Amino acid sequence: xxxxxxxxxxxxxxxxxxxxxxxxxxxxxxxxxxxxxxxxxxxxxxxxxxxxxxxxxxxxxxxxxxxxxxxxxxxxxxxxxxxxxxxxxxxxxxxxxxxxxxxxxxxxxxxxxxxxxxxxxxxxxxxxxxxxxxxxxxxx
Amino acid sequence: xxxxxxxxxxxxxxxxxxxxxxxxxxxxxxxxxxxxxxxxxxxxxxxxxxxxxxxxxxxxxxxxxxxxxxxxxxxxxxxxxxxxxxxxxxxxxxxxxxxxxxxxxxxxxxxxxxxxxxxxxxxxxxxxxxxxxxxxxxxxxxxxxxxxxxxxxxxxxxxxxxxxxxxxxxxxxxxxxxxxxxxxxxxxxxxxxxxxxxxxxxxxxxxxxxxxxxxxxxxxxxxxxxxxxxxxxxxxxxxxxxxxxxxxxxxxxxxxxxxxxxxxxxxxxxxxxxxxxxxxxxxxxxxxxxxxxxxxxxxxxxxxxxxxxxxxxxxxxxxxxxxxxxxxxxxxxxxxxxxxxxxxxxxxxxxxxxxxxxxxxxxxxxxxxxxxxxxxxxxxxxxxxxxxxxxxxxxxxxxxxxxxxxxxxxxxxxxxxxxxxxxxxxxxxxxx
Numbered sequence: 238x239x240x241x242x243x244x245x246x247x248x249x250x251x252x253x254x255x256x257x258x259x260x261x262x263x264x265x266x267x268x269x270x271x272x273x274x275x276x277x278x279x280x281x282x283x284x285x286x287x288x289x290x291x292x293x294x295x296x297x298x299x300x301x302x303x304x305x306x307x308x309x310x311x312x313x314x315x316x317x318x319x320x321x322x323x324x325x326x327x328x329x330x331x332x333x334x335x336x337x338x339x340x341x342x343x344x345x346x347x348x349x350x351x352x353x354x355x356x357x358x359x360x361x362x363x364x365x366x367x368x369x370x371x372x373x374x375x376x377x
Numbered sequence: 378x379x380x381x382x383x384x385x386x387x388x389x390x391x392x393x394x395x396x397x398x399x400x401x402x403x404x405x406x407x408x409x410x411x412x413x414x415x416x417x418x419x420x421x422x423x424x425x426x427x428x429x430x431x432x433x434x435x436x437x438x439x440x441x442x443x444x445x446x447x448x449x450x451x452x453x454x455x456x457x458x459x460x461x462x463x464x465x466x467x468x469x470x471x472x473x474x475x476x477x478x479x480x481x482x483x484x485x486x487x488x489x490x491x492x493x494x495x496x497x498x499x500x501x502x503x504x505x506x507x508x509x510x511x512x513x514x515x516x517x518x519x520x521x522x523x524x525x526x527x528x529x530x531x532x533x534x535x536x537x538x539x540x541x542x543x544x545x546x547x548x549x550x551x552x553x554x555x556x557x558x559x560x561x562x563x564x565x566x567x568x569x570x571x572x573x574x575x576x577x578x579x580x581x582x583x584x585x586x587x588x589x590x591x592x593x594x595x596x597x598x599x600x601x602x603x604x605x606x607x608x609x610x611x612x613x614x615x616x617x618x619x620x621x622x623x624x625x626x627x628x629x630x631x632x633x634x635x636x637x638x639x640x641x642x643x644x645x646x647x648x649x650x651x652x653x654x655x656x657x658x659x660x661x662x663x664x665x666x667x668x669x670x671x672x673x674x675x676x677x678x679x680x681x682x683x684x685x686x687x688x689x690x691x692x693x694x695x696x697x698x699x700x701x702x703x704x705x706x707x708x709x710x711x712x713x714x715x716x717x718x719x720x721x722x723x724x725x726x727x728x729x730x731x732x733x734x735x736x737x738x739x740x741x742x743x744x745x746x747x748x749x750x751x752x753x754x755x756x757x758x759x760x761x762x763x764x765x766x767x768x769x770x771x772x773x774x775x776x777x778x779x780x781x782x783x784x785x786x787x788x789x790x791x792x793x794x795x796x797x798x799x800x801x802x803x804x805x806x807x808x809x
Contacts, residue, residue, distance in 0.1 A: 244758035246751045248788050274760050279751075279786055281760055300790045302751050306758040335759055352758070 238360055238374030240310040240350065241289040245282040246302040249275070257282060257301065264295045269377070270350065272338040285340065285350065285377070309351045309359055310340065314371035320349070322370050326362040327353060340377070348375060378625075378688070380496035380528075381489070384635045385690045389683070392691070396638055397430035399663035404428045404437070407669050410455040413448055414671060434638065434661060435649060439672045442475060445614065450476040455669050466514040467613045468712040468779070474514075477613045480666040484523065490619035490633045491524020497624050497631070498582045498607040500554045502529040509543060509557035509565075510587065510710070512536045516617030517587050517710065521556040524619060530554070537561065540568050548577045558710040559585040559594055559606070563741035566601045578602070584609050586618050587710040588743075589698055589808045595627070608697070614673055615660045621695055629682055629694025636664050639693065640672070641681050644702040655680045657702045658695065676703045706802065708736055709743045711780050715801040718747060721777035725769060726754060733792045734782075737805040745782040747774060750789045 247253045254273070261268060267287035274281045286292045289305055296303040313319045327334065333354040340348035353359040363374055379385050387395070405425045407414040417438045418424070427436060445453060446469050454461060462481050466474040479487070500506060506525045510517030518536055525532035533550060535543050537557070543565065546552065555562065562583055569575055580602055585595075586609035598606040610630050611618035620637050621630035632639050641656040642649055650656035658675045662668075678699040685691050706713045715734060722730060735746040749770055756763060763786065771784045793800055 242758065244756075246756055246763075246786070246788060248786075248791070253788075276760060276764070279763070281758065281763065283758060297753075300788070302753050302756055302789050304753050304756065304758060 238309060238363075238376060239307045239356070240285060240377060242306050242308045242350065242352075243284050243286060243289050243292050243296070244304050244306060245284070245296060247273075247280045247282055249278055249280060254280075254282065256299070257296065260295055260299045260301075261286065261292060264291060266292050266295070270338065270340040272336075274336070283336070283338070306352065307356065309353070309356055309363075310375045310377055311349055311351060311363060311367075312373050312375040313347050313349065315345055315347060316371070319370055319372060323363070323367070323372055326366050327359060330355075330358050330362050332359055332362075346371075348377070378496075379690065380493040384633075385493065385631070385692055387635070387691055389691065392634065393431055395635055396663060397432075399635075400431050400434060400638065400661065401425075401428055403661070403663055403665075403669050404671070406666070407455055407671060411453055411669075413444065413453055431638065434640070434672070437661075437671050439647065439659065439674050440670055441674050442469065442614070442676075445469070445475045446473050449473045451478065453668055454478050456480055456666055461667055463519075465516045465519075465613050465617065467516070468714065468717065475614065477516075478667040483616075483665055483667050485527075486636060486664055487520060487616050487619060488523040488527035490616065490636060491520060492528040493633060494584060494607070494609050494619050494622035495524055495528050495530070495554075497622055498554070498584050499605060499625070500525075500528065500530055500582060500584075504530040504553045505533060505550055506530050506554040506556060507533045507535045507543065507547060507552050509535045509537055509555060509561060510618075515710075516611070516613045517558075520611070520617035520619060521584070525556075540565055541572075544569055544572065544574065547580065548574060551579045553579055554582045554584070555580060556584040556609075558587050559590040559598060560588060560709070560738065560741050560743060562598055562606070563594070563601075566598065567741060570601070580604050583607065584622070586610055586622075588707040591808060592627075592697065610695070610698075612675060612677075614668075615662060615670055615675075616665070620660070623694075624686060624688040624690065626686060626688050628686065629696050631686065631690050631692040631694055632681075634692055636662065638663055639681060639695065641679070642674075644676075644678075650680075652683065653680055655696075655699050676701050676705060678702055704802065706734075706736060706804065708745050708778075709780055711778065713745075713778050713780070717777050718774065718801075721773040722749065722770070724773050726752075730755065731789075731792045733800065734802045735805070736802065743806070745778075745780060746785060747782045748785045748787045748792060750792055751786045752789055 269285040271284045335352040337351045408425045461478040463479045469475045508521045512518030583606045609622040611620040621632040623630045638661040640659040644657040658677045662670045679695045683693045731750040733748045
């Protein structure tokens, strides 16, 4: 259910994203999911990788600012309205979604990564109410 | 053409005699009324009686901005509080401001010095003068204001900020003279051109200062506006604007040496520099009551010329400034020390991140960008928190410097380090 995510601060400069990926490739770290949030001047690269600890260490050595955060991974059936149902749970608990992104899909289900204002409350809500809708916490 | 011919055209011998008498009096005044000066003199075995004339001035110890900070706020005042009628303040090297105080007589002498400058720039009783320096703690606004009133011309206390309103009033009132920073005047000039109002302007002269500028900039102002532009120099520690200014010949700035005694020293050795060589300008106030300054190191680099000027004045002239012997910057007329930025950033984290100040001039106005390296402890995985961080840094910088800066977050270790210490400032303005 809790998954470690690595976030990297990247200036909007040519080639920086490639350097991050190269650094991971050279150290045999696989990227499971990636999303780039951008502003005018910089980007924030969030990733789920095969070895978070190692990724942080090699990226820090390469001069990047990287931090590890815990996020929630939720598995969904491929059925319309399921995400809406989950967000309803969060609304009832008065939780904000700080960000979310898809992880991977198969023909039957999808995984979405969430960070909410209070992750523990979100986890509780999903474990209590999710089952009947096929929504479950997952460890990837 | 000369406001105070008696003083401004005095022979060198008469001037020396006047300075000697005034220095002896000033030294007695500070020795008996300011503990700081008394201790400093005692430490080198000096008594007031040892200073018999202006030639003895080199026996006296120097005073620096740090001394003002250490005695913040009023520790160096030489009169009871009841005699102080005004204070001003400017940037200190760290969080604490440099505070200065004036007696009523100090204010009068200041106005007299500014009147000399305005008269030098061709301003007379019939003129209407817009003062577009900031009014407030900064000495620029009120300093010029009192000078204009003392001269008997009409003062329009514009302060800074609303350029279009300034131009409208300039036209409607028939303003003939303006006092502001040179970069602001260039901005005004550009706005006048954009608004297509150049033929309605009656301006004939400008008195500009509070920031370094080049002769090219002065000529550009004269050409664009069809006016005469004069350079006025001063610093709050000594008095404020009006310590020196250039006459219509523009061959250096005449120092009002009956009130402020100038010396040039070699900053490394602190020994007097030979006449004509560039060194650090040092001032001793000769008439100030509230906050007398003994051999105050201005950190401004210049040379001094004692030959009589063709304008008729005998007061010595300091050359256009050749820079600073410290790292102070003047941005939009405000004194800024990199150490202030460092202290402000320290307020955010336990240790200050690496930063780089980039100063530039865009459309004749100074810009300041501060790049801050994002260290792990400063950042989170959320954009909004990074944006909050940028805002927070912007806020503390504005609080500390009094000017706004564009804050740019950059990756760690991207700001160049030299000799283990970061390069703190890039000034692209080429002012020297």
